[in-house]
Structures are given as structure tokens and as C-alpha cells.
Amino acid sequence: MTTINESRPAQGLRADDRRDEQVHESTKPLGGIAGWVDDRVGAAKGVSFLLKKVFPDHWSFMLGEIAMYSMIVCLLTGAFLTFWFVPSQTLVPYDGSYIPLQGVMVSDAYRSTLDISFDIRGGLLIRQIHHWGALIFIVAVFAHMARVFFTGAFRKPREINWVFGTILSMLACIEGFAGYSLPDDLLSGTGIRAMNGFVQSIPVVGSYVSYFIFGGAFPGEAIVPRLYSVHILLIPAILIGLFTAHILLVFVHKHTQYPGPGRTNTNVVGYPLMPVYIAKAGGFFFMVFGVITLISALFTINPIWAYGPYDPSPVTAGSQPDWYMGFADGALRLLPGWFEFVSWGDFTWSMNIFPGSILLLPIMWGVIGAYPFVESWVTGDKREHHLLDRPRNAPTRTAIGVAGITMYCVLFFAAGNDLIAIKLHLSINDITMALRTLFFIGPPIAFWITKRICLSLQRADREKVLHGRETGTIWRYPDGRFEEIHAPLTPNERWPLVQHEVPEPLQIIAEKDENGVDSPIARKERLRAKLSHFYFVDRVAPVTPAELEAAHHAHDEPHAALPAGEHEALESTGAGAERESIKADKRLD
Amino acid sequence: MNDNETTAPGESGALVSATPGGVVAQSQADAVDRFENPGLPPHVHRLADDDESAAKRAERQVATMFGLSMLGALVFLVAYFVVPDESTFYFPGIGIASTQNVVLGVSLGISILMIGLGAVHWAKTLMPDTEVVEERHLQASSPEDRAKAVASVSKGGEAAQLPRRPLIKYTLGGALGLFALPLGLQVAGSLGPTDVEELKTTIWDPSYNDGKPIRLMRDPEMTPIKLEDVTNGSVFHVMPETLQKFIDEGKHVLEAKAKAAVILIRLDPELIKVQKARDWGVDGTVAYSKICTHVGCAVGLYEQQTHHLLCPCHQSTFDLTEDCTVIFGPAKRPLPQLKIQVDDAGYLVAPQGFDQPVGPSFWERLR
Numbered sequence: 001m002t003t004i005n006e007s008r009p010a011q012g013l014r015a016d017d018r019r020d021e022q023v024h025e026s027t028k029p030l031g032g033i034a035g036w037v038d039d040r041v042g043a044a045k046g047v048s049f050l051l052k053k054v055f056p057d058h059w060s061f062m063l064g065e066i067a068m069y070s071m072i073v074c075l076l077t078g079a080f081l082t083f084w085f086v087p088s089q090t091l092v093p094y095d096g097s098y099i100p101l102q103g104v105m106v107s108d109a110y111r112s113t114l115d116i117s118f119d120i121r122g123g124l125l126i127r128q129i130h131h132w133g134a135l136i137f138i139v140a141v142f143a144h145m146a147r148v149f150f151t152g153a154f155r156k157p158r159e160i161n162w163v164f165g166t167i168l169s170m171l172a173c174i175e176g177f178a179g180y181s182l183p184d185d186l187l188s189g190t191g192i193r194a195m196n197g198f199v200q201s202i203p204v205v206g207s208y209v210s211y212f213i214f215g216g217a218f219p220g221e222a223i224v225p226r227l228y229s230v231h232i233l234l235i236p237a238i239l240i241g242l243f244t245a246h247i248l249l250v251f252v253h254k255h256t257q258y259p260g261p262g263r264t265n266t267n268v269v270g271y272p273l274m275p276v277y278i279a280k281a282g283g284f285f286f287m288v289f290g291v292i293t294l295i296s297a298l299f300t301i302n303p304i305w306a307y308g309p310y311d312p313s314p315v316t317a318g319s320q321p322d323w324y325m326g327f328a329d330g331a332l333r334l335l336p337g338w339f340e341f342v343s344w345g346d347f348t349w350s351m352n353i354f355p356g357s358i359l360l361l362p363i364m365w366g367v368i369g370a371y372p373f374v375e376s377w378v379t380g381d382k383r384e385h386h387l388l389d390r391p392r393n394a395p396t397r398t399a400i401g402v403a404g405i406t407m408y409c410v411l412f413f414a415a416g417n418d419l420i421a422i423k424l425h426l427s428i429n430d431i432t433m434a435l436r437t438l439f440f441i442g443p444p445i446a447f448w449i450t451k452r453i454c455l456s457l458q459r460a461d462r463e464k465v466l467h468g469r470e471t472g473t474i475w476r477y478p479d480g481r482f483e484e485i486h487a488p489l490t491p492n493e494r495w496p497l498v499q500h501e502v503p504e505p506l507q508i509i510a511e512k513d514e515n516g517v518d519s520p521i522a523r524k525e526r527l528r529a530k531l532s533h534f535y536f537v538d539r540v541a542p543v544t545p546a547e548l549e550a551a552h553h554a555h556d557e558p559h560a561a562l563p564a565g566e567h568e569a570l571e572s573t574g575a576g577a578e579r580e581s582i583k584a585d586k587r588l589d
Numbered sequence: 590m591n592d593n594e595t596t597a598p599g600e601s602g603a604l605v606s607a608t609p610g611g612v613v614a615q616s617q618a619d620a621v622d623r624f625e626n627p628g629l630p631p632h633v634h635r636l637a638d639d640d641e642s643a644a645k646r647a648e649r650q651v652a653t654m655f656g657l658s659m660l661g662a663l664v665f666l667v668a669y670f671v672v673p674d675e676s677t678f679y680f681p682g683i684g685i686a687s688t689q690n691v692v693l694g695v696s697l698g699i700s701i702l703m704i705g706l707g708a709v710h711w712a713k714t715l716m717p718d719t720e721v722v723e724e725r726h727l728q729a730s731s732p733e734d735r736a737k738a739v740a741s742v743s744k745g746g747e748a749a750q751l752p753r754r755p756l757i758k759y760t761l762g763g764a765l766g767l768f769a770l771p772l773g774l775q776v777a778g779s780l781g782p783t784d785v786e787e788l789k790t791t792i793w794d795p796s797y798n799d800g801k802p803i804r805l806m807r808d809p810e811m812t813p814i815k816l817e818d819v820t821n822g823s824v825f826h827v828m829p830e831t832l833q834k835f836i837d838e839g840k841h842v843l844e845a846k847a848k849a850a851v852i853l854i855r856l857d858p859e860l861i862k863v864q865k866a867r868d869w870g871v872d873g874t875v876a877y878s879k880i881c882t883h884v885g886c887a888v889g890l891y892e893q894q895t896h897h898l899l900c901p902c903h904q905s906t907f908d909l910t911e912d913c914t915v916i917f918g919p920a921k922r923p924l925p926q927l928k929i930q931v932d933d934a935g936y937l938v939a940p941q942g943f944d945q946p947v948g949p950s951f952w953e954r955l956r
């Protein structure tokens with residue numbers, strides 16, 4: 001499949017490239033075990049196809065790899081833990097070697113987790129690798145998701161993979177919550193108790209759902225065994241299945257690449273799987289695993305012995321869930337109590353709990369999953385995209401993403417409103433009020449600022465292309481004037497700054513049908529045109545060769561430049577008008 | 590089907606994009622004047638590509654890393670047997686650490702990490718660093734392949750006589766639609782009992798004590814409390830005397846505790862502004878459910894100066910002087926009060942249980 005098309009200058013090889021080593025066909029016959037296997041499965045063709053697959057390199061592509069590798073670490077260490085962990089809430093007297101708890105009645109789950117930590121040699125290490133791996137897994141999943149979002153990698157043909165990823169991220173959080181609850185310690189038990197409260201808040205069926213989940217009254221003896229099947233069987237099975245599909249689709253689509261010289265929408269430039277990518281990616285697995293292990297060697301995580309066994313009556317000061325559930329906890333802290341009301345028929349509506357704890361999750365992941373479809377509808381862009389956007393070149397999308405992250409962060413910080421209050425010596429009431437306000441005004445402000453920043457960065461790119469890169473060398477002219485010398489960009493340096501498209505808003509071309517009646521499509525399409533306007537009104541077009549030519553010209557006449565950065569984003573809909581304003585942007589002719 | 594094109598222009602209400610909607614094309618390129626893709630940049634040789642001694646050095650570095658990995662593994666194997674279980678040591682910057690965990694973890698970590706570092710260094714210094722170009726093709730199958738796929742599906746359907754035998758088609762649809770229901774019902778229906786009315790009762794109800802008042806007991810000691818034990822400003826965590834039976838039988842202890850936990854506080858009776866709250870207490874000694882009316886954490890942080898009870902989970906704050914109404918936070922309802930008295934022996938007792946369900950709200954709470 002590795003085709004070197006010499007007729008296309010953008011993709012050709014350079015004179016000194018060691019091409020023959022790249023596409024070198026093995027001359028040795030297939031023998032031994034490999035031959036035996038191929039006689040039976042005929043896999044050689046597929047394998048050689050696979051090994052020659054090309055992967056582009058970029059640090060941000062490693063985020064997904066970190067997620068994958070830390071998940072594998074969790075699968076491996078999780079399997080170890082199952083040998084010793086006992087998923088049972090039967091009460092037993094603790095008789096292990098952790099002295100402060102000896103003789104205390106604890107659940108078997110808690111006892112066995114203490115045993116893993118104190119009486120099984122290396123058990124604590126495995127447990128800590130499992131927990132650190134889980135935390136890193138979830139951080140990496142979200143970082144990976146952000147990378148995909150901000151670079152537009154979710155666009156056609158990769159929308160399905162975005163949806164898979166959305167589900168994976170949700171499952172990862174649920175898997176983490178289920179695992180975190182297994183040891184049956186005071187902290188995680190308090191989390192489960194809150195979860196019970198969440199479930200009870202569901203209108204109409206809440207109490208029943210709670211009784212179904214807990215197999216009767218809270219806490220019962222069913223929840224740990226049930227979470228155990230969820231944690232080690234149900235969700236891992238779905239995780240592994242979806243993850244496999246996710247990776248297969250990456251192979252099918254071939255990885256996206258950042259724009260750069262020689263990289264086009266119809267090629268992929270990078271290293272072949274064998275040997276470079278295998279060494280790098282395989283090596284990276286060991287690096288991730290190694291780093292997680294070192295962290296687990298040095299930093300205690302979840303010291304359940306310090307929390308004690310679960311009991312509904314002791315108080316757990318400063319209780320906080322694992323970080324990935326923080327945003328839901330924060331939403332709960334921000335919802336005011338008076339949202340709860342009793343309706344006709346004496347039914348209780350817990351609207352101070354239900355929206356933040358139960359409703360928020362499907363809404364959040366639903367919006368994320370739907371985004372690619374919404375964007376492509378609004379922009380009318382149904383083409384395949386294999387070249388990534390630099391985030392600044394998609395200002396509206398980038399701004400939407402930052403607005404979403406802002407909203408998430410407000411909720412996340414709200415989950416620590418007590419800690420913030422203590423640390424900063426502020427009143428918790430004020431902080432909560434401030435965060436409530438921020439929840440509504442923060443995202444629009446973040447949107448606006450981000451979009452402005454993107455547009456300015458695009459203008460800075462234009463500056464750079466037109467006037468060259470700052471060299472840091474200052475010239476003094478005979479007339480006493482100082483000027484910094486700008487070095488012109490080489491074509492290779494220039495290309496990433498000028499390669500992008502600047503789409504324009506969709507326009508309605510026929511509002512009415514032949515009889516002059518508003519057609520029903522037109523109404524929907526008007527909304528679409530409005531949204532499209534919202535996406536693309538503000539834009540900065542890349543420099544064209546003619547503009548660069550003119551700029552060079554102007555440079556010869558000294559001192560023609562105006563102070564930079566006064567130009568406002570273009571507000572135009574027609575192509576003609578845009579060209580006009582860009583001339584103005586160039587502000588030299 | 591094939592959505593590679595945007596909506597056809599000219600259609601009623603159709604939208605057009607000013608950007609030509611080509612297929613996997615670098616549009617615009619032909620529309621306006623644009624820069625040309627300059628092609629792959631020249632390949633820069635690395636030191637090890639041209640200089641054999643640099644390559645040798647790289648080889649030695651990679652081998653050293655793999656060697657360190659082996660060493661790490663061996664250290665682990667030895668340490669597993671020789672480091673005693675209980676030994677701890679002071680790790681600067683981190684604190685007291687378990688020697689075994691640190692030694693095993695660091696040696697394992699190094700043995701794993703060094704494989705990774707070695708492989709990556711090898712790839713970066715010695716493996717070819719020329720980039721390879723692979724072409725992409727449209728993701729969609731060709732129209733012929735699509736047509737073929739449609740043909741084989743419909744041929745298969747016809748061979749099975751599906752179009753000609755609607756009876757089979759509809760009954761199959763019905764059967765497939767229904768078969769999952771029994772399975773769903775089995776799991777959903779059998780997960781738990783449905784006696785949710787339990788949510789409304791606690792073991793403070795005198796029916797758990799043959800109708801007699803129930804003593805307040807210290808938690809977890811389970812000893813009764815005399816009124817004079819409760820000094821001004823002191824806080825007692827309390828369980829009902831009826832809990833003892835559950836403890837003795839070793840069954841449903843936590844379920845009982847989860848609803849029965851009570852906090853007992855004495856304050857100056859003058860401070861209590863609500864008549865009922867004063868009446869239900871004894872000399873300013875009052876008892877309230879400790880289960881937060883928000884989502885059910887144990888509300889146990891008492892601020893003596895302000896007489897506030899604070900929930901550690903989401904900071905709902907209840908004012909003891911106002912019959913525990915919520916003055917801050919996401920909870921809505923006051924903590925339910927437990928009426929208490931002093932019995933003949935001088936111990937605190939609860940004569941009637943709670944007058945409402947304790948803990949978080951639920952749909953049929955008031956029904």
C-alpha cells in the first residue's frame with residue numbers, strides 16, 4: 001500500500017531518502033512457526049500490509065496512546081487484584097497486621113483490601129498501580145478528547161470514532177467510580193450513600209431504583225458484589241470491545257496529520273509501523289507503565305486504612321470523590337435547595353439534586369457525542385478531512401470548546417468550595433454565589449475571549465507571512481530610526497500558515513418555492529443559515545501570493561507600516577467583500 | 590446516500606457555501622490564488638546516520654538502558670524475599686514510606702521504564718527517520734461495490750423468500766422484538782425487593798421496643814445517656830437502644846444505623862427560638878436526625894459559637910437555634926427532630942420516634 005508517487009511533487013521522495021530500505025521486501029522465505037501458522041491462516045498478506053502502515057508523529061497523538069496503555073495497565077493489575085479481593089459485605093473481625101484496626105468488625109471487602117495492602121507482599125504496589133493507572137487513564141482520555149476536538153479530527157469520516165470515544169470516556173468514569181467503591185471504606189461508602197441519594201431523587205421511580213440497585217435498603221450487602229461484576233466484567237467487556245473498534249477505525253481511516261509541507265488531504269506522511277512505530281509506540285507503553293509504577297512506589301493513593309471501614313454514622317470531614325466525578329459533585333453544591341418542591345398529590349420533586357447528579361451525565365455526554373453532526377450540518381461541510389485544523393484557524397469551534405471546558409471547570413471548582421473557602425479565608429456563601437454566577441456568565445466570556453485570541457493569532461500569522469519572522473536584530477538607521485530586521489519565511493516555514501481554508505457562512509438562495517410560499521425546508525434552513533453565520537462571520541483569510549508580492553514591494557519603501565493589531569475581524573458574506581477587506585488588512589497599498 | 594456533495598444549489602430553501610464543496614479536495618486552490626504546497630522538506634541526516642562512531646555510541650546507550658532494565662528486574666526478585674514486611678523508612682519530601690513498597694516499586698518501575706526508554710532511543714537514533722508517504726483514498730466504497738453489496742443482500746433476502754412471505758417477515762420481527770423482554774424483566778424485576786415504604790420508618794419507632802420509649806445510647810459504645818452527662822455545648826453521637834438487637838444478631842446493622850443516627854446537643858434553652866424545638870427537648874438538650882436531608886451524609890460538624898450543624902459533603906448548614914432549618918447549601922428541608930424525655934431511671938429516651946421520614950427526599954416521601 002505504500003505508494004511513492006513521483007509524479008506528485010508534494011509527496012515525492014527526496015534524493016537522499018533511503019527508499020529501498022523503507023519498502024524493502026523480505027527475500028527470505030517464510031519458514032518455521034510463522035510458516036506453519038501462515039499455512040493454516042494465510043495471514044502473511046495482512047501482516048505485511050499492517051506492518052507497512054504509516055503513522056504520522058506528533059506529541060499530541062500520544063495522549064490517546066497514554067489512555068490505551070494505562071487502560072492495559074489497569075486490566076493487568078486488576079486481574080491480579082481479583083486473586084485476593086473478596087467482594088462481600090459480610091462483617092468479619094479484622095485480624096491482619098494493621099494494628100489500629102485489629103478486632104474491629106469490618107466487611108470482607110474491606111478486610112481483603114487491607115490484606116492486599118499489608119499482608120500480601122507487593123500487593124500494595126499492585127493496588128496503587130491499579131489506582132494511579134485508573135486516574136491517569138481518565139486524565140489521558142479527556143486530554144485525548146480535547147486534542148481531537150480542538151483539531152477537528154472528529155470531522156468526516158471520523159464521526160463514528162468520536163461517538164465511540166464519547167462512550168468510552170463515560171464508561172471510564174463509571175468504571176472508576178465502581179472500582180473506587182469496592183474497598184467499602186468510609187470515604188467511598190459515603191460516596192455510595194450520596195449515590196443512593198441521587199438515585200432516590202429520580203421522579204416517580206427513584207425509591208424503587210434505589211431498592212433495585214442496593215437489593216433492598218441502603219447499604220445492604222448486595223452493592224459491593226454487584227459493583228464488582230460491573231467493575232470487572234460488564235464494563236471492561238464493553239470497554240475492550242469499543243476500544244478495539246476504536247483502534248480498528250483508526251487503522252481503516254489512517255491517522256490524521258497536522259498540515260505541513262508535503263502533507264495533503266490525500267496522503268499521510270509518517271513512519272511505517274515496522275520498525276519505527278512499533279519501537280516508539282511499544283517503547284512508549286513501557287514508559288507509561290514504568291512511570292505509573294514509579295509513582296505508585298513513591299506516592300500513596302487511597303489509604304483506606306486511614307479512613308476506616310464504612311459505617312453510616314461517623315462523619316467524614318472534607319469528603320470528596322475521585323477527581324473525575326468532581327464536576328457532578330460541584331453541580332450538586334451549586335443547585336440551591338429551594339429547587340425542591342412538593343407538587344399536587346404530595347409528590348416530592350428533588351430538583352435540587354436530580355438535575356446535577358442524574359440528568360447532567362447524559363446531557364453532557366449527549367452534547368459531546370452530537371457535536372460533529374451539529375457542526376457539519378451548520379457548516380454544510382460534508383467533505384472528508386484528514387488534515388487537522390490548527391485550533392486558531394477554527395475560532396468558533398475552539399471558542400465553543402473553551403466555553404465548555406470553562407463550564408466544566410466551574411463545576412469542578414465548586415466541588416471544592418469548602419477547600420477554597422478555607423484556603424483563601426473567604427466566606428463559602430460568597431464563593432458559592434460567585435460560582436453560580438460564573439456558571440452562567442463564564443462560558444460566554446470564555447467564548448468571546450477565546451475567539452478574539454484565535455483571530456489575533458491568525459492575524460499574527462498573516463503578519464509573519466507578510467513581513468517575515470522577527471530576528472531580534474535591531475538596525476539603527478543614519479537618521480536615528482530603529483527597526484527590527486525581519487527575515488522572510490522560507491516556503492516550508494510559510495506553508496503551515498497559509499494552507500488553511502476560510503469557509504464562509506451558508507446563504508439561503510431560495511426562500512420561497514415557485515408559488516411564492518415559504519417552503520417548510522426554508523424555515524429549518526434559516527436557522528441553519530443563522531448558525532452558519534455565527535460560525536463563520538468573523539474570519540481572517542490567509543495571505544495570498546499576490547499579497548505577499550505586494551508586501552515585499554512595500555518593504556522596499558521604508559517606513560510604510562502602521563501599528564499592528566488595529567484591524568477588526570471582517571464582517572462580510574460575499575467573497576468579493578472579503579477580498580476587499582483583506583486588502584485593507586494588509587494596510588500597505 | 591452519498592453525502593459527499595453539499596445540497597444541490599437551486600433547490601427550494603437550499604443553502605450554498607461559497608467554498609466549492611469538492612470531494613477530499615483542497616478546494617479554493619483553484620478558486621483563488623493560493624500558495625502551492627512546497628512538498629516534503631529536505632531530509633536532514635542524523636549524526637548516527639553518517640558517523641559510525643556516533644552510531645556505536647547510540648548502540649551502547651540503548652544496550653545500557655536494556656541492561657538497567659534487567660538489573661531492575663533482578664533487584665525486584667531479590668527484594669521480594671529479603672525486604673521485611675513491616676519495615677518503614679523516612680523518604681525525604683514524601684514522609685514515612687513502606688520500604689517494601691518503595692523498593693519493589695522502584696525496581697519494577699525501572700525495569701519496565703528502561704525497556705521503553707531503550708526502545709524509543711533506538712528508534713530515534715538508529716532506525717530510519719525518513720518519512721514514508723502513503724496515499725489515501727475516499728473512505729466510501731466505489732459505486733460498483735455498493736451496488737454489489739445491495740445486490741447480494743437483496744438476492745439473499747429473495748432466496749430466503751422474505752419478500753414473498755410477509756407472514757414470516759412480520760412474525761420474525763415480532764419475535765425478535767419480544768424475546769429480550771423476558772430477559773430484561775428477569776434481571777430488572779429480581780434485583781431488589783420493592784418495599785420502599787421502609788424508607789419512611791426508623792428503629793426509633795416504639796413498635797421496635799414493644800411500644801415502650803427507646804433509650805438514647807452513645808455511638809458506638811451503646812451505653813445509655815443520663816441528662817446530667819450532657820453538659821452545655823457538648824455533642825453526643827447517638828443510636829437507639831433497639832440497635833443492640835441488630836448488633837447481637839449481626840444482621841442489618843448498617844441498614845438500621847443508616848436511618849437511625851442522631852446527634853444530641855445541649856445549648857442554652859433561651860437560644861432555641863422555636864417553641865416546638867424547646868418542647869421536644871429537655872432543658873435545651875435536643876436531638877436531631879444526623880442524616881442530611883440533601884443526599885444523606887452524616888451531618889456531624891457542630892460549630893459551638895454559631896450553633897450551626899454542618900454537613901461535610903456539600904456544606905448544607907442547619908441552624909440549631911431555628912429548629913435546624915437550612916441556612917446555607919443545597920439541602921432544602923430541616924433535619925427532623927427526635928422528641929426526647931427523661932425516664933424514671935434518669936436516662937434520656939425517645940417516646941415516639943420521628944414524625945417524618947429522615948434523610949434524602951424521595952418521590953413518595955409525603956404520601
Ligand code: HEM
Nearest residue numbers: 074075078079081082085131134176179180182232236302
Ligand atoms: C479499565 C479501567 C479500570 C479502572 C479505571 C479501574 C479503577 C479502579 C479503582 C479506582 C479501584 C479502587 C482501588 C483502590 O484504591 O483500592 C479499583 C479497584 C479494583 N479493580 Fe479496577 N479498574 C479498571 C479495570 C479493572 C479490571 C479490568 C479489573 C479486573 C479484571 C479490575 C479489578 C479491580 C479489583 C479486584 C479492585 C478492588 C481491589 C482493591 O480495591 O484493592 N479493575 N479499580
Ligand code: FES
Nearest residue numbers: 881883884900903
Ligand atoms: S449530603 Fe449533606 S449537603 Fe449534601
